[in-house]
Structures are given as C-alpha cells and as structure tokens.
Amino acid sequence: MSSADIHYPETEDEVARLVAAAFAAKNPLEIRGGGTKAGLGGPSQSASAISMTKLTGITNYDPSELVMAARAGTPLAEIEVALAANNQMLTFEPMDYRPLLGVTGEPTIGGVFAGNISGPRRLSAGAARDNLLGVRFVNGSGEVVKSGGRVMKNVTGLDLVKLMAGSWGTLGVLCEVIFKVLPMPETSVTVVVSGLNDAEAAEAMAAALMMSVEVSGAAHLPESVVAKVAGGRLKGGPATVLRLEGLTDSVEVRTERLATEMGRRGEVTVLDAAQTHELWGDIRDVAPFADGTSKPIWRVSVAPQAGHQLVAALRLKTGVDAFYDWQGGLVWLRMEADAEADLVRQYIKALGGGHATLVRADAATRSSVPVFEPQPKALEALSRRIKHQFDPQGVLNPGRMAATI
Structure with missing residues (x-):
C-alpha cells in the first residue's frame, strides 16, 4: 500500500465522507490508529486505509467528575500525561504491544478501546470496555452514530458502547471515546512468593484473592521467565507476585497480613513502589516474550x-x-x-x-x-447479522477478525 492510498482525516465529517465513498464503491478500507497493533489479526485485505492519527485532542476533561472525552487518534501518552497531572489514571492499564510485535508508532486511545486492550488490573478494575461510557463512530455506510454519555448514571445505549469495544474497527470507525478515570493509588507494593510450581501458584493466588486485602494484580512467573522481568532483580526460581495498592497506611497493614499468609507457602519478599511499577509494566507488556x-x-x-x-x-x-x-x-x-x-x-x-x-x-x-x-x-450467525447491520458492504477492516467477516 503506497502513501497515496492512506487517508488522514482531521475531522469526523471527513471520516464519514471517506467511508461513504468506500461504501458506494464497495472499496474495502483498513482502519488504523497508530499502527502499533497492525500485526495482530488477519492480514489486511484492503488496498486503501484510513489513519486516525490526525483526529486528535482531549475534548472534555473535568477531573472532579472522573470522566474524560478524547478524539480517537489522540496518543495514549498524551492521555496519560493529562491524567497524571491530576494524579489520575486509566485503571485498566492498557498493554503496549510495540515491544512484543517489534513495531514503532504511537498507541492511540481509540485503538485501545477498539481492541479492548486491558492489563493486569483487569482483575480488580475491569476491562477497557467496562470503563467506556460513550462513543461517536462512523458506521460502514458513512453515517455518524453517537451512543452513551459523559456521566455514568445518564448513560443510554450502553450495550452498543460495549459492542464497539473489542470490535477491532470491523463495525465502525471510532471518532471519539468517553471513559472513566480514577485517582492514582498513593503507593503500591508487590508481595513475591518464591519457589512455587505452577499448580501451587494457582492455589496461592486463589487464596490471596479470597483474603480481604484487595489484591490488584496476581501473576505467576515460572523460572524460565523470571530473569526477564524487573531488571532480573527477582530471586532465582519461579515467582508468584501479588500487588497491593492504595493509601500508604492501609497498604502497610495489608502487606503484613498477606506476607504472613503467603509465608506459609514459600519464601516471601516485598518489592517497593518503584520496583512494583517496573515489574507490572513488564508483565503487562509481556516483556519475557518480546x-x-x-x-x-x-x-x-x-x-x-x-x-x-x-x-x-x-x-x-x-x-x-x-x-x-x-x-x-x-x-x-x-x-x-x-x-x-x-x-x-x-x-x-x-x-x-x-x-x-x-x-x-x-x-x-x-x-x-x-x-x-x-x-x-449460532454466535457466528449473530455476529454476521450484526456486521451486516453496521457495515452492509463489508468495507471496514475485512478479514481482521475472521476470514469472511
């Protein structure tokens, strides 16, 4: 695909015109964000593409309401900087696929929700789709559709919002997303249990989740991958890691309780906030296999x-x-x-x-x-009907999720 075949709309209306033209000509379109996940899914079956990288900007953000709205092409890094300035964050900590796939580019907030990209905190905070409140998108006929709203209690059409999350651009071209944010935890630590095999680790993690200590991340790293996370600073052998977050005093009390319980299963060490941040970033981004x-x-x-x-x-x-x-x-x-x-x-x-x-x-x-x-x-038949309703000519990302959808 040559650069001449890639369109860079700067407004929602431009997106609608491009898709309407593709609909009329039955011309398949590849829908791109920052291109960081282009290698995930079936290979492109399109001769032209829409890149959303110029449809950018935070359109609404009131930190007191814990809600943000942004155009789909807004870089994820820009979103995170704006949130951090107000001591807030995306709770579902989306994965960065670039190291794993060996690509460059900038992840976009639209791409995060289009792929329902969710990291380790999904265990406690839900997936990306659970934090999505509203969307504006262009369907496969070139029509602009709005669903959802800025305040959770006033949201309507919530099922349609959830349907767009994880559809990978096959049902519509996301133009704007509205989503929940939450305050950053004051501190975080990780309780590390060393020496457990995979089955023992599964039991230990289940026991930790049953305790009233609010574990926000639970992972197990066999010996083959331990040296590839946290700068290799974890002790040799397998490591079962349990993250605690929140107010400092609370975290200290919960850490003591969890460490005491886990100490009955193996040797326990505790990582501080900086080490915890590095470790869970590596787990989130699948660093051992990058x-x-x-x-x-x-x-x-x-x-x-x-x-x-x-x-x-x-x-x-x-x-x-x-x-x-x-x-x-x-x-x-x-x-x-x-x-x-x-x-x-x-x-x-x-x-x-x-x-x-x-x-x-x-x-x-x-x-x-x-x-x-x-x-x-039965589910495949339903998916086909939904796809036909949203994209009757099949012009949006054909083959991305299935060979014939």
Missing part, C-alpha cells in the same frame, strides 16, 4: 485453575513457554515452532472452555490460522 522473533504467541483466557493444566498438557506434545496473569486466568504462551492452533484450542475445550487469540505470528500463519477464537455456529 524477543525480536516471530515465534507464535497465544493469549489464552481460561478458568484460573485451568491455566497450568493447559500448559502442562501442551508441554507433553510440543515446545512451549508460558507465564500467567489474572490469577492464572490469562496465559501467555510462546510456541517454539508451529502455532499448533488445533492443539491449543482442543485442550482449551477439554478443560472447560475459554478462548485463544494468536497475538504474534508471521503473515503466512495469520492467513491460514483463525487468529481470533472461532465462534459456535
């Missing part, structure tokens, strides 16, 4: 107690490395050779269900393997 290769990487969501069982079963059949977030319910898998899509999904089904997304692979693999979890027939 290795500059194209080895296939799966993002697998299963029941927390099933994660380690999945990894153990796969290791009997193929080369795989893994670590766990979300109390074990999110498993990051790096395959040593082939993607093994059928095997991964077969074992997920046998363990009670879940879904697997092929986050990284070469273009040939992404063309031949369903990147997103195949849907049951």
Whole structure:
C-alpha cells in the first residue's frame, strides 16, 4: 500500500465522507490508529486505509467528575500525561504491544478501546470496555452514530458502547471515546512468593484473592521467565507476585497480613513502589516474550485453575513457554515452532472452555490460522447479522477478525 492510498482525516465529517465513498464503491478500507497493533489479526485485505492519527485532542476533561472525552487518534501518552497531572489514571492499564510485535508508532486511545486492550488490573478494575461510557463512530455506510454519555448514571445505549469495544474497527470507525478515570493509588507494593510450581501458584493466588486485602494484580512467573522481568532483580526460581495498592497506611497493614499468609507457602519478599511499577509494566507488556522473533504467541483466557493444566498438557506434545496473569486466568504462551492452533484450542475445550487469540505470528500463519477464537455456529450467525447491520458492504477492516467477516 503506497502513501497515496492512506487517508488522514482531521475531522469526523471527513471520516464519514471517506467511508461513504468506500461504501458506494464497495472499496474495502483498513482502519488504523497508530499502527502499533497492525500485526495482530488477519492480514489486511484492503488496498486503501484510513489513519486516525490526525483526529486528535482531549475534548472534555473535568477531573472532579472522573470522566474524560478524547478524539480517537489522540496518543495514549498524551492521555496519560493529562491524567497524571491530576494524579489520575486509566485503571485498566492498557498493554503496549510495540515491544512484543517489534513495531514503532504511537498507541492511540481509540485503538485501545477498539481492541479492548486491558492489563493486569483487569482483575480488580475491569476491562477497557467496562470503563467506556460513550462513543461517536462512523458506521460502514458513512453515517455518524453517537451512543452513551459523559456521566455514568445518564448513560443510554450502553450495550452498543460495549459492542464497539473489542470490535477491532470491523463495525465502525471510532471518532471519539468517553471513559472513566480514577485517582492514582498513593503507593503500591508487590508481595513475591518464591519457589512455587505452577499448580501451587494457582492455589496461592486463589487464596490471596479470597483474603480481604484487595489484591490488584496476581501473576505467576515460572523460572524460565523470571530473569526477564524487573531488571532480573527477582530471586532465582519461579515467582508468584501479588500487588497491593492504595493509601500508604492501609497498604502497610495489608502487606503484613498477606506476607504472613503467603509465608506459609514459600519464601516471601516485598518489592517497593518503584520496583512494583517496573515489574507490572513488564508483565503487562509481556516483556519475557518480546524477543525480536516471530515465534507464535497465544493469549489464552481460561478458568484460573485451568491455566497450568493447559500448559502442562501442551508441554507433553510440543515446545512451549508460558507465564500467567489474572490469577492464572490469562496465559501467555510462546510456541517454539508451529502455532499448533488445533492443539491449543482442543485442550482449551477439554478443560472447560475459554478462548485463544494468536497475538504474534508471521503473515503466512495469520492467513491460514483463525487468529481470533472461532465462534459456535449460532454466535457466528449473530455476529454476521450484526456486521451486516453496521457495515452492509463489508468495507471496514475485512478479514481482521475472521476470514469472511
């Protein structure tokens, strides 16, 4: 695709005109934010693209209301700077895919919500979609649609808002998003339990989440990945890490309670706020697998107690490395050779269900393997009907989420 085939609208009306022209000509369009997740999903099937990088700016922000509105192309970094100036944050701590995918560019706030990009705090604060209050977008016919509002109690059309989050630009071109923010915690620490195997770690994380200590992050790092996070400062051997956040006095009391309980399971150390920030940034951005290769990487969501069982079963059949977030319910898998899509999904089904997304692979693999979890027939039929209602000519990001949708 040449630079002449990429359009850079600066207003919502320009977006609508471009999509309306594509609708009339049945011309497929690739919808881009900052391009940092272009390698996630099926390869582009479009000869032209819309880049949202010039549709920028925070349009409304009242820190006292804990709500912000911004145009979709606004860099995520700009959002975070504005929030930090008021000691506020995005609670769902969106992942930065650039290290893992080996790309450049700037993540945009529209791209974050289009992909429902959610990090370790999803465990306690919900996903990106749970923090999305309203959207303005252009559907596949070139019509501007508004749904939701700036104040949670006045929101209408909330299901439509949630539908847009995680649709990866296949239902509409996000132009503006309205979302919740929250105050930053005064401090944070991480309780590290050393020496647990995967099954023991799953039990320990479950026990920690059952305590009234408000764990905001729970992950397990097997020995193979420990040296690749937090600057290699964690002790050797596997590490189960539990994050606590909030007011300093409260965190101190909760840390003592959690450390005492976890001390019955293994050796315990405590990381300070700076070390905690570095560690969880590495977990969020999958630093252990940001290795500059194209080895296939799966993002697998299963029941927390099933994660380690999945990894153990796969290791009997193929080369795989893994670590766990979300109390074990999110498993990051790096395959040593082939993607093994059928095997991964077969074992997920046998363990009670879940879904697997092929986050990284070469273009040939992404063309031949369903990147997103195949849907049951009834749900697939519903998805097709929704897609047709929003994008009747199929011009928006065709093939991104499924070969024929």
